[in-house]
Amino acid sequence: MVDLNKGSGYLYGAGAPRPPIAEAVSAAIDTALSARNRAERPRTYVSSSGLGRDCLRQIQYDFLAVPKDEGHEFAPRTLRIFEAGHRAEDIVAGWFRIAGFDLRTERPDGRQFGFEALGGxxxxxxxxxxxxxxxxxxxPALWENKALGAASWKDVVKRGVSLARPVYAAQIALxxxxxxxxxPALFTALNRDTMELHAELVPFDAHLAQEMSDRAVAVVRASEAGEWLPRMAAEPTAVLCRGGMAAGKWHAPCAWAERCWGERRPGNAPVERFSRERAEPQP
Ligand code: SF4
Known part of the structure; x- marks a missing residue:
C-alpha cells in the first residue's frame, strides 16, 4: 500500500484507522461473546430452523453437535448479528401490539410456544x-419474523420468502x-439497515411440512442406528459444500466440509458409523 500523504498515517486502500479505544472495546466484547457461545450446551435435538437445508448429512452433523472444522465456529460479528435478530423480534412484536394486534409470544412462565416430537x-x-x-x-395465524441485511431483504421482497429463503418457508410449514x-402464516422481515418492514401471507404447504417432518425422522433414526446419511453433493467442490450461489440460491460454506470429505469412502457410500455418545444429552 502507498502512503500518499507522507506521515499522515493514512494508507490508500486501507480503511480509516480505528482509534485504540474502538479496537479495545471491540476486542473485549468479542472475547466475551465467543466465550459465552463456547459455554452454551450443544442442542440435542433436530431443530426445525435448519431442516430445510439441502444436505441431510449436514443436518445430521448439526444434530449430533459434531465439532465444526477449524475456523468455522461463528465469528463474533456473526454472533452479534444473531443476537440483533433475536432482539428485532421483540421490537417488531411491540409494533404489532401498539397497532392493536393480539400477539402471543410466550407462555405465562416466559417460555416460547413450541412443539416437540420423537421423544424430544x-x-x-x-x-x-x-x-x-x-x-x-x-x-389465529402463525407469526414468523426475520431480521435481514439489505440485500437479503430486497430479495425476499422481490421473490417472496418461499423462493428467496426456502429454509424459512420449511420452518414456517413445520x-x-x-x-x-x-x-396462512404472517411472515415479516425487518430490514436491519433501514428498519423497513416487509410482510406477506404464507399459505400452509402440507406437502412441504410432511417432507420436512420426514427428514427430521430420517436424521434421528439414522443417528440412533449409528449410520451416516448420504451426502447431498458428489464432490467437495460443489457449491453446496464450498459455498456460493447456485440456481439463484445462496449456500453458506459447509462448516463440516473438511470432516465430511476427509471421511469419504470409495463409492461415496454412506457406510461410516459413529459413536452415539455425541447425540446423548449432556449431564
Ligand atoms: S460438505 Fe457437502 S456433502 Fe458434506 S455435509 Fe457439508 S454440504 Fe453435505
Missing part, C-alpha cells in the same frame, strides 16, 4: 401467534403443521 429429539419454537388484529386476515395453525 425434534423441536421447534415459534416467534408467535396472532390471535386477532386490525388487519383483515385469517386468525410450525403450521405441528402447532395446528393451518391459516
Amino acid at each position: 429429539r425434534f423441536k421447534g419454537h415459534i416467534d408467535g401467534c396472532l390471535v386477532s388484529g386490525p388487519v383483515a386476515m385469517d386468525y 410450525y403450521q403443521a405441528y402447532m395446528e395453525l393451518p391459516a
Whole structure:
C-alpha cells in the first residue's frame, strides 16, 4: 500500500484507522461473546430452523453437535448479528401490539410456544401467534419474523420468502403443521439497515411440512442406528459444500466440509458409523 500523504498515517486502500479505544472495546466484547457461545450446551435435538437445508448429512452433523472444522465456529460479528435478530423480534412484536394486534409470544412462565416430537429429539419454537388484529386476515395465524441485511431483504421482497429463503418457508410449514395453525402464516422481515418492514401471507404447504417432518425422522433414526446419511453433493467442490450461489440460491460454506470429505469412502457410500455418545444429552 502507498502512503500518499507522507506521515499522515493514512494508507490508500486501507480503511480509516480505528482509534485504540474502538479496537479495545471491540476486542473485549468479542472475547466475551465467543466465550459465552463456547459455554452454551450443544442442542440435542433436530431443530426445525435448519431442516430445510439441502444436505441431510449436514443436518445430521448439526444434530449430533459434531465439532465444526477449524475456523468455522461463528465469528463474533456473526454472533452479534444473531443476537440483533433475536432482539428485532421483540421490537417488531411491540409494533404489532401498539397497532392493536393480539400477539402471543410466550407462555405465562416466559417460555416460547413450541412443539416437540420423537421423544424430544425434534423441536421447534415459534416467534408467535396472532390471535386477532386490525388487519383483515385469517386468525389465529402463525407469526414468523426475520431480521435481514439489505440485500437479503430486497430479495425476499422481490421473490417472496418461499423462493428467496426456502429454509424459512420449511420452518414456517413445520410450525403450521405441528402447532395446528393451518391459516396462512404472517411472515415479516425487518430490514436491519433501514428498519423497513416487509410482510406477506404464507399459505400452509402440507406437502412441504410432511417432507420436512420426514427428514427430521430420517436424521434421528439414522443417528440412533449409528449410520451416516448420504451426502447431498458428489464432490467437495460443489457449491453446496464450498459455498456460493447456485440456481439463484445462496449456500453458506459447509462448516463440516473438511470432516465430511476427509471421511469419504470409495463409492461415496454412506457406510461410516459413529459413536452415539455425541447425540446423548449432556449431564
Ligand atoms: S460438505 Fe457437502 S456433502 Fe458434506 S455435509 Fe457439508 S454440504 Fe453435505
